[in-house]
Amino acid sequence: MYKSAFITEKDGEQELKQKLDTLEIQLYRMQENVKAIAKKSSIISINQTKDENWVVVYANRQADSFQIMLHECTKPYRGKWDSAIEVEYKSETTIHINDIKGIKNKGFGSVLMEHLKxxxxxxxxxxxxxxxxERDFDHVRRLAYFYTKHYFDVKIDHWEQCGEIIWQQSQ
Structure with a gap:
């Protein structure tokens, strides 16, 4: 999931300097954020979003549930995540998503979903x-697109304003 081409031949010297400065700041913040997050949570991964920003992915687990969270390294970690998926174990074979929360349209949900899978x-x-x-129906099309993109079977009853999603692991 790492992207490498943040330096291209088309970039001028000033653009290149700006990109390198941004990267340097994110790497410094990443180091500080990892230290702070690791005090309370398990670090799962460091990834890049679709905007090529670095994020720290981490989790808190309980016996029958867990939460996967993400913090973007463009800013210092202050104890709050930018996006999270809350799940619970339903059975020996099934994990159930209770909620996905956070900043929209930055690729955070996709990073978290890949880690959940x-x-x-x-x-x-x-x-x-x-x-x-029902509370999802103000953005149900966006949800359906998101889950379909991640290979979920999506069933929506627009009349009753409800639905279900199912992802099955391929053998």
Whole structure:
């Protein structure tokens, strides 16, 4: 998921300097953010978003549930995540998404979803499920697109304003 081409031949010297300064700031903040986050949570990964910004992905686990969170390294970590997926174990084979929260349209949800699917594979869970509820219907098209993009089967009842999503691990 790492992108490398942040320096191109088309970039002028000033643009190149700006990109390198931005990268240097993000790497410094990443180092400080990782130290702070690791005091309370398990660091899962460091990734880049679609905007090529670096993020720290981390988790808090309980016996029957966990939360995967993400913090963007463009700013210092102050104890709050930028985006999160809250899930619970429904059975020996299924993880259920209770909620996805956070900043929209920055690629955070996609980074978190890839990590959730990786956890499902690592733990040999066959399914990831979730519900689409009435409060989601102001952005149901965006949700359907998001889940479809991540290979979920999406069923929506527009009349009843509800739905369900199911991802099945391929063998």
């Amino acid at each position: 990786e956890i499902a594979r690592d733990e040999n869970k066959q399914y990831i499920t979730g519900d689409i509820v």
